[in-house]
Amino acid sequence: MRYVIIGAGAVGGTIGVRLGEAGHDVTLVARGAHLDAIRRRGLTLRTPEGTATWRGPATDAPGEGPLPADTVLVLTVKSQDTPAALAAWADAPVAGGGTAGERLPLFTAQNGVANEPAALRLFARVHAVCVWLPATHLEPGVVVANGYPHPGMLHVGRYPDGSDALDHAVAADLTGAGFVAPVRDDVMRWKYGKLLANLGNGLQALLGGDVPADLRDRVRAEGQAVLAAAGIAHTSTEEEAAERGDRVGHRPVDGQERSGSSTWQSLARSVGSTEVDHLNGEIVLLGRLHGVPTPANAAVAYAVRRAARERIRAGGFPPAELAKMIG
Numbered sequence: 001m002r003y004v005i006i007g008a009g010a011v012g013g014t015i016g017v018r019l020g021e022a023g024h025d026v027t028l029v030a031r032g033a034h035l036d037a038i039r040r041r042g043l044t045l046r047t048p049e050g051t052a053t054w055r056g057p058a059t060d061a062p063g064e065g066p067l068p069a070d071t072v073l074v075l076t077v078k079s080q081d082t083p084a085a086l087a088a089w090a091d092a093p094v095a096g097g098g099t100a101g102e103r104l105p106l107f108t109a110q111n112g113v114a115n116e117p118a119a120l121r122l123f124a125r126v127h128a129v130c131v132w133l134p135a136t137h138l139e140p141g142v143v144v145a146n147g148y149p150h151p152g153m154l155h156v157g158r159y160p161d162g163s164d165a166l167d168h169a170v171a172a173d174l175t176g177a178g179f180v181a182p183v184r185d186d187v188m189r190w191k192y193g194k195l196l197a198n199l200g201n202g203l204q205a206l207l208g209g210d211v212p213a214d215l216r217d218r219v220r221a222e223g224q225a226v227l228a229a230a231g232i233a234h235t236s237t238e239e240e241a242a243e244r245g246d247r248v249g250h251r252p253v254d255g256q257e258r259s260g261s262s263t264w265q266s267l268a269r270s271v272g273s274t275e276v277d278h279l280n281g282e283i284v285l286l287g288r289l290h291g292v293p294t295p296a297n298a299a300v301a302y303a304v305r306r307a308a309r310e311r312i313r314a315g316g317f318p319p320a321e322l323a324k325m326i327g
């Protein structure tokens with residue numbers, strides 16, 4: 001199998017470099033200064049165990065020629081970038097006829113739960129990955145992965161449910177590349193559990209440092225109430241933690257702990273958008289559909305959107321204003 005990693009940032013860069021180091025055929029998809037840096041100097045992955053630099057094909061779009069029929073596409077852009085990335089790759093021709101959307105499998109290794117239905121509009125074969133992988137991408141050409149002793153846990157399964165031989169084959173490749181990669185028949189249950197964990201991302205991005213427990217508990221309690229009202233199954237914090245055990249911890253890299261959540265990193269890099277509408281915003285959407293009020297998640301989503309628009313750097317949003325909004 002050949003892997004095309006669409007969005008070789010923190011998560012995609014870690015997965016791509018580790019698969020490449022394990023001997024797999026990997027192409028990285030990136031854009032802008034990050035793509036330029038990868039083309040010039042390779043992609044450098046810094047981990048608690050040392051630094052590796054991957055040198056191989058990097059692109060920003062499918063080429064003119066057809067994609068090999070054994071290509072596996074792995075989508076690792078932030079959720080707000082999913083529609084454009086899917087559109088760019090769905091109609092790419094595949095060797096032997098047909099398009100990527102018709103023939104190639106697409107694995108969504110992302111947070112949130114809206115990427116899979118979006119992918120299924122354009123790709124017939126969608127697999128979901130629940131990603132526990134603490135990584136950071138702040139500098140072009142460089143990714144830092146703090147996971148230890150494994151770089152991360154990647155639950156793999158068919159969307160919307162079930163699992164097949166390809167899930168097992170991809171999980172085996174990920175395991176060979178150092179990840180903990182269980183195959184799940186109910187991968188979306190894991191992803192909804194992860195969604196609850198990620199409701200703290202926006203708060204962490206706004207305030208920096210550790211999220212105050214009372215604020216984190218408020219957004220999670222709303223999330224739990226909404227999922228219960230919607231009848232959506234999710235893993236519990238205890239089940240998640242037991243599964244990860246001591247396999248997915250983290251350590252400093254070159255003396256530095258991980259700086260902040262993936263949402264924090266979007267503000268820190270001032271990219272102008274964040275994933276918040278697919279995290280806290282997903283709870284707001286489900287709350288509106290099922291008649292459950294979600295004022296705390298709505299306030300966090302609003303504040304993160306404002307911070308991204310006004311390019312307020314991560315951790316710089318006025319805490320008093322936030323506390324007033326959340327109430």
Ligand SMILES: NC(=O)C1=CN([C@@H]2O[C@H](COP(=O)(O)OP(=O)(O)OC[C@H]3O[C@@H](n4cnc5c(N)ncnc54)[C@H](OP(=O)(O)O)[C@@H]3O)[C@@H](O)[C@H]2O)C=CC1
Pocket residue numbers: 006007008009010011012029030031032034060076077078079081084085088109110111112131132133134135136137261262265271275
């Ligand atoms: N970081 C983490 O520790 C974790 C992240 N996740 C999830 O993983 C997913 C990816 O997050 P993360 O790796 O942090 O994100 P990053 O921003 O680090 O990486 C995504 C990369 O994709 C690039 N990109 C976006 N759209 C395109 C496109 N159309 N073509 C080419 N490149 C593109 C981005 O470029 P640009 O910089 O220009 O936007 C960026 O370099 C998210 O859903 C996140 O929530 C899950 C667990 C942990």
Ligand SMILES: CC(C)(CO)C(=O)C(=O)O
Pocket residue numbers: 111131132133134135197198201260261262263
């Ligand atoms: C939970 C965490 C921090 C790492 O897996 C994450 O999902 C994120 O930063 O988005």
